[in-house]
Amino acid sequence: MFTEFATAALVTMLVTLDPPGLAPIFLSLTRGMSAAERRQVAVRASIIAFCIIGFFGVAGDVVLKALGVSLPAFRIAGGLLLFWIAFEMVFERRTERKQQTAETAITKDHIRNVAAFPLAIPLMAGPGALTATILLAGRAHGDAVLLITLAVICGLVILCCLAVFLAASSISKLLGITGNVVLTRLLGVILAALAVQFVIDGVKAAMAG
Template sequence: MIWLKDMGFWCHDMLLDYLKSAFVTLLVTIDPPGLAPIFIGLTLGMAPSQKREVAMRAVIIAFAIMALFGFAGDIVMKALGISLPAFRIAGGLLLFWISFEMVFELRARRKSNIAEEAVTIDQIRNVAAFPLAIPLMAGPGAITATILLAGRASGDWWMLSGLMLVIAGIMAITYVCFRLSEQISRLLGTTGNIVLTRLLGVILAALAVQFVIDGVLNIGK
């Protein structure tokens, strides 16, 4: 009985250590506070209700993708014949185009051409899915981390369930950061938002290039 009790404590401590490791790893990888300013730039010109919808859709899509890779990451990647380096390179190239639009105000010009029209449901869905959910939230780094953490669970359903709860918690934190971005946007004003969008475009470009570099360096590994 004493041996069983000690075994139970050991399993409990191991689960707690695993959950702590998963939480810290995914929190640092996804970086919810760092995504808030990017959310401002991507949803510039949208009404508060539309921003809320974008935020909610983005976290739901990102959670679904990460949960999928948590349960069947290796199987999905192998079935599609996609390597993680290729995923990094593709995500980087797509992200670079978004940053290019932000820096040179192509997004703002396109929006000004339809200024009299309401933002459509399709636009809201598109921004939520790309680039917010993919690759900014459920990007190569987060997917890789999820696959590795799921591998550490070794099929233990308690650990896998805990991993899903951790991912859900990170998504909830990200949603809160997105919601707070509205207050930040109001404080910055029109000029501040324009300057911030340009600056974030440059940062996004650097992040996109880093994705491509990491992908190239890891080819064949």
């Protein structure tokens, strides 16, 4: 149970946050900044994203109950949302959408601190990541060990994003255009399979209830 949960959580969070996919966007958002300024933006964005994801992991179920939404229903809806994200990744639509979101936000709101928006929200702690966190927290069924494991895994994935940000230039040159495309599509296929599993679990829970 523990190993299965930890593995599913790690893969799901890695795929939904997609650290390698954020590298080129981070470079575009911080264009013209010095290395120290980029490092400051990367650290601040990672902290903000972790706080938001952690909040939804802890209070997401409470919010659902307040809205009268059952966890099985959210699992099905969340699985469908994750599947759509996977579809976008496989057919190279997610990167384009993320870039458009970033460019629109900066142009429209004249954002000075890109760490909070759009880097942390919605590029890191976006709908997919928040949905996955709530679903995984629900799968823990209140088990303190599993919830702590989920928090640690979220922290590790955020650290992966931070490491990617700090090494964005090198990673982009190393992977190249072909490498980025192949990696994104591979992660998309994995996410699609996990999304289908979320839907199956939701349907089973709804029928059992």
